[in-house]
Amino acid sequence: MATRASTLPPGIEGDFTETSVGGNDSWLTYETTRWYTNAFIIQEGSPNKLLLGYKKRGFGAHLYNGFGGKVEAGESPAEAAARELKEECGIDAPLQHCGSLLFVTRGGPEWAFQIEIYRAEEYSGTLTETDEMRPEWFRYPNIADVTPSTDLAVTKENGESLPPIPYDTMWPDDVHWMPLLLAGRHFVGRADFELDNEGKYKMLRWWFGVPA
Ligand SMILES: CNc1ncnc2c1ncn2[C@@H]1O[C@H](COP(=O)(O)OP(=O)(O)OP(=O)(O)O)[C@@H](O)[C@H]1O
Numbered sequence: 001m002a003t004r005a006s007t008l009p010p011g012i013e014g015d016f017t018e019t020s021v022g023g024n025d026s027w028l029t030y031e032t033t034r035w036y037t038n039a040f041i042i043q044e045g046s047p048n049k050l051l052l053g054y055k056k057r058g059f060g061a062h063l064y065n066g067f068g069g070k071v072e073a074g075e076s077p078a079e080a081a082a083r084e085l086k087e088e089c090g091i092d093a094p095l096q097h098c099g100s101l102l103f104v105t106r107g108g109p110e111w112a113f114q115i116e117i118y119r120a121e122e123y124s125g126t127l128t129e130t131d132e133m134r135p136e137w138f139r140y141p142n143i144a145d146v147t148p149s150t151d152l153a154v155t156k157e158n159g160e161s162l163p164p165i166p167y168d169t170m171w172p173d174d175v176h177w178m179p180l181l182l183a184g185r186h187f188v189g190r191a192d193f194e195l196d197n198e199g200k201y202k203m204l205r206w207w208f209g210v211p212a
Contacts (some may be wrong), residue, residue, distance in 0.1 A: 009190040009207045011102045011112070016188060016209035020176040023205030027130060028104045028192045030112040031191055038068035039095055039118040042182060047162055048140045050182065052170075053089055054132035056144035059109075064170050066117070077116040089135040090128030093120035099177065101189045106204070107195030119181060138165045143183045172203045 008016065010027050010063040039053035052064040060123040068086040081095050100118035126134045167175050173191040180187040189208035193201040 007026065008209075009102075009205075011104075012188055012207070012209075013192055014188070015212040018207065018209045019180065019187070020189075020208040021180060023192070023203065023204065025192065025204040026068045027190075027205060028106055028108070030104050033102075033114050034110045034111045035071040035080075036068055036113055036115045037071060037077055037084055037118065038066035038115050039081045039085045039093070039120070040066040040181060041091075041093060041121070041123050042119055043121055048142065049162065050087075050100075050136060050138045050140050050165060051127075051135055053135050056132055056134060058132065060171065061167070064136070064166050067135075068115070071116075077137075078118070081116065081118045086125075088130055088133040090130070091123040091125040093123040095120050098181060099189075100186070101173070101177070101188070102190040103173070103193065104190070105193045105195060107199065108193065117181065117187075119148075119184075137162055138162070140165055140182055142180060154168075172201070173206060176206060176208045180208070180210060 008014075013159075016092045049130075053067050054064050055061050062207070067085045067086070068081060069084045069088070075083070078095065078097065085095070086092060088181050095118035097116060098119050101113075101115045101117060103113040103115065104198065129135065172193075177187050177189055187208060187210050189206065191206040192204045194204050196202050
């Protein structure tokens with residue numbers, strides 16, 4: 001059951017209802033923040049479809065994610081989101097802002113990642129594999145009765161011809177906010193990570209919420 005947040009993580013401000021929280025570590029400290037974007041195409045139908053990209057190089061390589069990257073000097077996050085979507089998979093879409101996430105790492109980049117999340121239901125152009133990303137469609141169940149922490153990958157549904165959302169090959173925070181994204185909700189969150197000896201990011205502490 002969602003509860004009204006009493007204590008928000010550092011870096012999150014506003015009036016939010018907590019949807020998912022965990023980890024015992026102290027929140028990490030950070031000095032600088034860099035802005036990024038992440039964009040998703042979500043199409044309700046039979047089956048419901050989510051477009052992800054398999055990242056072939058750079059930060060988060062070998063994981064599925066939305067399409068996005070750094071906000072360049074002189075650009076708004078919305079402009080960066082549209083540019084990155086086009087650069088990484090060849091399409092244009094009427095992106096709408098739907099979430100803001102803050103990620104802090106220990107052992108990884110010393111800056112905090114502020115990631116603005118966008119979604120669209122339609123797109124134009126031809127989906128194209130690029131040097132950076134390979135676009136692929138996944139199915140997701142009807143989300144009306146799914147709670148924020150439901151593992152969508154194992155929920156029964158129609159549309160067997162598409163694979164389910166590949167949470168095992170995604171950032172570990174994604175399972176906490178993907179149901180909110182798919183449900184068309186606005187959300188915020190923070191997750192802190194530690195880079196382990198095998199080069200994997202382990203989530204130390206997390207907090208996700210929706211506007212109260
Ligand atoms: C830590 N938990 C996380 N969970 C989910 N997504 C995460 C993430 N941390 C970063 N991301 C995303 O990873 C991409 C990095 O961007 P990145 O490829 O480095 O940027 P850009 O394309 O500008 O780089 P190039 O300079 O072209 O290599 C960008 O979409 C950003 O939103």
